[in-house]
Structures are given as structure tokens and as C-alpha cells.
Amino acid sequence: MSAEIPPMTPGEAPPARESLLRLFLIFLRLGLTSFGGPIAHLGYFRAEFVTRRRWLGERAYADLVALCQFLPGPASSQVGMAIGLARGGYGGALAAWAGFTLPSALAMILFARGLARHGELLPAGALHGLEIVAVAVVAQAVWGMARSLCPDAPRVTLMALAACSVLALPGAAAQVGVIAAAGLIGLLLLPTALVCAHEPLSVPITRRAGVLWLGLFLALLIGLPILACLLPVPALAVADAFFRAGALVFGGGHVVLPLLQAALVPPGWIDGPTFLAGYGAAQAVPGPLFTFAAFLGASLAISPSGWAGGLLCLVAIFAPSFLLVAGALPFWEGLRRNVRLRAALAGVNAAVVGVLLAALYDPVWTSAIGTPRDFALALLAFVALVFWGLPPWLVVLACGLVGWPIG
Numbered sequence: 505m506s507a508e509i510p511p512m513t514p515g516e517a518p519p520a521r522e523s524l525l526r527l528f529l530i531f532l533r534l535g536l537t538s539f540g541g542p543i544a545h546l547g548y549f550r551a552e553f554v555t556r557r558r559w560l561g562e563r564a565y566a567d568l569v570a571l572c573q574f575l576p577g578p579a580s581s582q583v584g585m586a587i588g589l590a591r592g593g594y595g596g597a598l599a600a601w602a603g604f605t606l607p608s609a610l611a612m613i614l615f616a617r618g619l620a621r622h623g624e625l626l627p628a629g630a631l632h633g634l635e636i637v638a639v640a641v642v643a644q645a646v647w648g649m650a651r652s653l654c655p656d657a658p659r660v661t662l663m664a665l666a667a668c669s670v671l672a673l674p675g676a677a678a679q680v681g682v683i684a685a686a687g688l689i690g691l692l693l694l695p696t697a698l699v700c701a702h703e704p705l706s707v708p709i710t711r712r713a714g715v716l717w718l719g720l721f722l723a724l725l726i727g728l729p730i731l732a733c734l735l736p737v738p739a740l741a742v743a744d745a746f747f748r749a750g751a752l753v754f755g756g757g758h759v760v761l762p763l764l765q766a767a768l769v770p771p772g773w774i775d776g777p778t779f780l781a782g783y784g785a786a787q788a789v790p791g792p793l794f795t796f797a798a799f800l801g802a803s804l805a806i807s808p809s810g811w812a813g814g815l816l817c818l819v820a821i822f823a824p825s826f827l828l829v830a831g832a833l834p835f836w837e838g839l840r841r842n843v844r845l846r847a848a849l850a851g852v853n854a855a856v857v858g859v860l861l862a863a864l865y866d867p868v869w870t871s872a873i874g875t876p877r878d879f880a881l882a883l884l885a886f887v888a889l890v891f892w893g894l895p896p897w898l899v900v901l902a903c904g905l906v907g908w909p910i911g
Contacts, residue, residue, distance in 0.1 A: 522591040524599045531584060531603030535791045537897040538604070540638025543863040545580035545792070547645030551889070551896050553587055555648070560587070562652040564705045566853040571836050573683055573856065577750050577825040581605070581792045585829050593708050597826060605822070608791030609798040613814040615782060616802035633881070633907020635872040637900050640885035642864045647890060649857045658694060659854040662686050666858025671866065683855045690851020691844060705840075707833045718831035721824060725751050738806045739816060742773075746797055746820035751828075764800065774803050797821040881906060 530552070538548045546569060553559045560568070572582040581604065588600025654660045669682045709717075728744040745767040753763055761783060768774045782799035789795070801817030802810055839845050873879050885903055888894045 522596060524592055524595050527588055527592050527596050528599040528603040531588070531600045532606065533603075533897060534584075535604040535607040537790060537900045539634040539790045539900060540641060540868065541793065542578060542580040543860060543868060544638040544641045546583065546860070547641040548896055549580065549583055549587070550645050550648065551641075556895075559591060560705055562649065563849075563853065566649060566653055566856055567836075567840055567849055568705065570683060570849070570852045570856050571832060572829070573859070574680060575825075575828045575832065576753055577828065578792050578794045578822075581794065581822065582825045582829050585826055586833060589708065589830065589833065590706055594830075597830070601822065601826070604791055605795055605818070608786075608789040608795040609814070609818055611789045612782065612786060612795050612799035613802045613811060616799045616814065617810070630904045630908040632872070632878075633903040633905070634900065636878055636882050636907065637885050637903035639864070639868050639872050639882040640889055640899065640903075641896060642860065642868050643882075643886050644889045646857060646860050646864055649853075649860065653850075653853040653857055659850065662689060662851055662854035663858040663861065666855040667861040668858075670859055670862040674866075679859055682859065683852055686851040686855030686858075687848040688851070690854070691848040694847045694850050705833075705837055707837045709830060709834045711834045711838075714831045714834035716831075717827050721751070721827035721831060724823070724827075739808055742801070742804065742806070742808070742813070743816060743820045746801075746817045747823060749797075750794070750821040751824035764797075768800060768804075773806055774800060775805075778803050794821055 534545075534548055534552060538545050540547075550565060554562055554565045568583055568586055569579070572579040572586070575582060581601065584600045584604050585597045588596040588598070590596075592599060650660075650663065654663045666682050666686055670679055673682075724747060728740065728747055732741040732744045745764075749763045749767065765779060769776050769779055779800070782803065783796060786793055786796040786799065795818065797817040797820070798814040801808075801813035801815070804813045804817075807813075808816055840849065873882060881903060885899050888899050888902075889896065
């Protein structure tokens with residue numbers, strides 16, 4: 505069954521329709537194979553939707569990544585929601601999120617229900633092989649995006665400066681600041697002759713609907729704490745804690761850790777060792793690290809817990825991402841048509857490549873490459889992806905199997 509597409513903004517081309525089942529299965533495969541964290545996820549998405557399926561162009565993808573980097577929440581999941589939204593309307597966004605999130609969410613709830621007592625989900629060697637393949641995936645993304653988005657000396661320079669700045673000033677705030685500064689530099693210094701033509705990203709949401717989604721986001725952000733104080737219902741307090749975590753944290757899953765720890769451990773909703781055990785288990789599963797919320801919800805000492813608690817916390821922590829993406833995209837697409845803004849976006853896109861390049865070094869390279877053997881495996885994986893044209897899932901599986909006996 506195809507998704508029902510809401511009315512378009514005047515002048516926009518209607519988006520291509522995709523079966524919701526097909527969208528779900530595409531993102532389910534990505535959710536089963538996307539190891540390596542949010543930066544690697546963006547590489548997998550680029551390989552799938554820009555290179556393989558050609559659902560959007562390189563610049564449109566980079567613009568989308570830039571927008572999601574500015575928004576709080578998990579950037580890779582937001583990019584997936586936006587692609588699903590463009591291809592299948594609201595149902596497509598839900599199908600994309602469910603497919604990408606379901607494998608790791610189920611794994612994390614099973615951990616909470618007792619699977620962790622039977623040892624690690626993956627042998628150490630296989631897990632290290634998956635860390636190594638993430639190097640190749642991110643390197644492929646940097647390679648391809650740099651060739652398209654940094655074709656001249658000014659943008660190569662911006663890319664290098666952005667990478668150096670992010671490495672010198674680590675943290676999500678620095679990344680957002682570097683991207684914003686690159687946009688200003690592009691607006692002021694990049695000649696319009698260097699700015700490439702606009703690549704449209706059809707968004708099946710009107711601006712009025714965007715305002716409503718943003719209004720709902722603010723209403724929940726303000727209203728949930730009030731309701732949690734007025735009504736002594738544990739589920740409301742839990743939903744408030746996880747919604748705030750998803751709404752106020754920039755930088756992805758690792759950055760949300762202290763916020764969740766402060767919200768759950770001191771009041772006794774979950775004990776410290778269980779919290780850390782779940783966080784360690786989250787490193788061994790593919791997909792978004794925000795599915796750590798499913799483990800926490802299933803492990804709560806208050807009601808709801810188990811499967812109901814896991815689902816509640818999972819929906820609560822991802823809800824801000826959908827509301828912000830659905831609210832921002834209609835305005836973002838309109839702004840991207842402006843010639844001067846496209847000059848700014850040219851600078852932003854160069855900086856996005858620089859941010860990815862910095863992430864390729866730290867934490868992707870520094871956490872995975874420790875020996876010549878690690879480098880050799882990463883190099884072979886990179887060649888397999890870029891020059892042999894092998895699908896990412898096959899390279900991921902091969903590196904996991906190679907790493908298993910030698911880890």
C-alpha cells in the first residue's frame with residue numbers, strides 16, 4: 505500500500521511514491537547492518553540513497569545532513585526520517601524510523617530481559633571487525649562527498665579548516681559553530697559562479713503543517729513537565745525525562761548519556777551498574793545508539809517496565825526528532841532555493857565534509873585502528889566499497905567474520 509501524500513507547497517514537484525513495506529524493508533536492512541555509530545550511518549545512507557538508488561543528489565543529501573546537524577537529537581535517524589518522509593509521506597517517515605530502529609531496539613530490550621546474563625552479544629573479534637569496517641564506510645562517504653562538494657580550492661580550504669577546528673575543539677557545540685561559521689564564510693566570500701544549481705528535495709508537508717509540528721514540539725517540551733508534576737503517574741514522569749533527553753541534546757547518543765543518567769539513577773528508577781551494562785551492550789548492536797532508551801525503559805524499577813516501558817521510552821526519546829524534522833523541512837526547502845543562501849550552503853556543505861573527515865580520525869580511526877592488521881583490513885574494505893562496488897552489507901559481514909577468529 506502506498507503512503508498518502510499530503511498537499512504540497514505551490515510550485516513543488518510531487519515526490520515519488522514508495523510502498524511503505526518497501527521503505528520499511530530497505531531501512532530494516534540498514535538497521536541490521538549499520539554498525540559504527542552515527543557518522544558511519546550517514547555513510548551507509550549515502551551509499552544506499554545517493555549512490556545506489558539515486559533518490560536524491562549529493563548536494564541535496566549534504567544539505568539534509570547539515571540541517572539535521574543543526575537540530576537536536578540523533579542526526580542519522582533524522583536523516584532517515586526525512587528521506588522516508590520525502591518518499592512516502594508521514595507513513596514513510598514512520599516506516600523508515602521503524603525499520604532502522606527495530607533491530608537494535610529489540611536487541612536492547614532482550615538484553616534487559618535477561619540476554620545479557622549469557623555473555624556478550626558478539627565475540628570481541630567480530631565486534632572489532634565491525635569497528636574496522638566503520639572506518640572504510642566513513643572514508644568512502646568522505647571520499648565521495650569531497651569530490652562532489654569540494655571541487656575547488658576555496659571549498660577544499662573550508663573543508664580542511666573545519667576538520668582542524670573540530671579536532672581542536674571537540675564537542676557537539678563546536679561542530680554546530682563550525683558549520684554556522686562556514687555558512688557565513690560561504691555567504692560572504694564564495695563567488696556565486698562557484699555555487700552549484702539547487703537540487704530540490706520534495707517535501708510533502710505544507711508550511712502550515714510545519715508550524716503545527718513545531719508547535720506540538722514546544723507544547724510537549726513545556727507541557728510534559730507540568731503534567732508530570734500535577735499528575736502522580738509514573739509513565740508521565742518517564743515520558744517527560746526521555747522526551748527532554750531527545751529534545752535538548754546535540755551530538756547524538758553518547759552525549760545523551762549524562763542527561764539520562766542524571767534523570768534515572770538518582771531517583772532510583774534504575775541502578776548504576778545496570779545503566780552502565782546496558783550502555784556497554786548498546787555498543788555491540790547496529791542502528792542508532794538512542795535505542796539505549798529501550799533497554800532503560802525495559803529495566804525500570806517503576807511502572808511501566810518490560811516491553812511496555814521499552815516502547816514508551818523509545819517513542820518518547822525519538823518523538824522530538826520527528827517533530828523537529830517535519831516542522832523544519834518545509835521552511836528549509838524554501839530557503840534552499842535562495843541564491844545567496846545557496847552560497848552559504850556551499851560553505852556549509854564543505855564544512856560538513858570537514859566534520860566527517862574529523863570524525864573519520866576521531867573517534868572512528870582512533871578507536872578501531874591499532875595495528876597494521878587493522879589498517880590492512882580497513883584498506884581492503886575501503887577498496888571493496890569504492891573500487892569493487894561491493895554492497896556495504898556484504899563488506900560489513902565479511903569484516904565481522906574475518907575479525908572473529910583473529911580478534
